[in-house]
Amino acid sequence: MATPAWPPDSTPRLFVETPLSEGAVLTIDGGQAHYLSGVMRLKPGEPVRLFDDATGEWLAEARDVRKRDLTLAVTKRLREREAVPDLWLCAAPIKKGRIDWVAEKACELGVDRLVPVLTQRTIVDRLNLDRLRAHMIEAAEQCGRTALPSLVEPVKLAALLGSWPAERALFFADETGGVPAAEAMRARPGPAAILVGPEGGFTDAERDLIRTCPAAVGISLGPRILRAETAAAAAVSVWMAAAGDW
Ligand code: SAH
Numbered sequence: 001m002a003t004p005a006w007p008p009d010s011t012p013r014l015f016v017e018t019p020l021s022e023g024a025v026l027t028i029d030g031g032q033a034h035y036l037s038g039v040m041r042l043k044p045g046e047p048v049r050l051f052d053d054a055t056g057e058w059l060a061e062a063r064d065v066r067k068r069d070l071t072l073a074v075t076k077r078l079r080e081r082e083a084v085p086d087l088w089l090c091a092a093p094i095k096k097g098r099i100d101w102v103a104e105k106a107c108e109l110g111v112d113r114l115v116p117v118l119t120q121r122t123i124v125d126r127l128n129l130d131r132l133r134a135h136m137i138e139a140a141e142q143c144g145r146t147a148l149p150s151l152v153e154p155v156k157l158a159a160l161l162g163s164w165p166a167e168r169a170l171f172f173a174d175e176t177g178g179v180p181a182a183e184a185m186r187a188r189p190g191p192a193a194i195l196v197g198p199e200g201g202f203t204d205a206e207r208d209l210i211r212t213c214p215a216a217v218g219i220s221l222g223p224r225i226l227r228a229e230t231a232a233a234a235a236v237s238v239w240m241a242a243a244g245d246w
Pocket of ligand 1: 172176177196220221223
């Protein structure tokens with residue numbers, strides 16, 4: 001008879017800030033303790049999977065389980081930290097629920113870095129990076145990533161372009177037309193970024209500025225005007241299929 005898979009698929013999976021190693025004992029409190037003991041009804045001796053964005057994924061075992069906190073003993077490494085495809089998503093902030101969705105999908109689809117880009121028509125004036133990061137962590141826990149996407153401080157479009165690394169292709173989603181995305185991406189493998197505008201799109205002046213960047217390639221995502229969040233997810237998907245790890 002086949003040995004049942006261990007840990008079972010239903011094993012809770014959590015990101016922790018503490019660096020993990022064999023034999024480490026962690027105290028979990030706050031929302032994560034509530035999730036494990038209250039929601040998942042974890043009992044002493046039961047397994048948990050942990051990852052720390054540095055050393056991979058580990059199997060741990062519940063020790064003392066209380067309502068407000070519990071201890072987990074790390075027993076063995078299940079996986080090394082993954083190599084993440086070298087893709088940045090540079091996206092203009094859009095309304096709250098929608099940018100949260102972009103952060104979640106960027107993580108699930110395999111993006112390495114999310115760069116919020118401030119453009120002339122950006123209407124969101126304060127971006128809550130903690131909230132965006134929380135969405136990415138939750139997505140990473142659920143989708144099995146062992147490496148979190150990095151999230152950098154918002155940067156103005158001109159500053160982003162001014163310091164653009166020459167070796168990184170900049171696929172600029174241009175709703176006024178460009179090279180079909182799949183064709184452009186297949187033609188330029190290697191480190192890449194996708195740039196997507198806000199709800200109101202880029203201004204003509206911004207489009208001209210982007211085109212002066214030697215690494216920029218204007219791409220089309222088809223004849224329909226997509227919402228910014230749809231354009232972001234679609235462009236990332238096409239890149240992953242053409243050049244990523246799908
Ligand atoms: N300016 C548009 C809407 C912009 S859509 C208008 O109001 O009519 C938001 C962003 O999604 C754009 O800036 C662009 O980066 C991307 N986008 C949307 N549809 C696209 C398409 N068909 N091809 C390439 N990029 C697209």
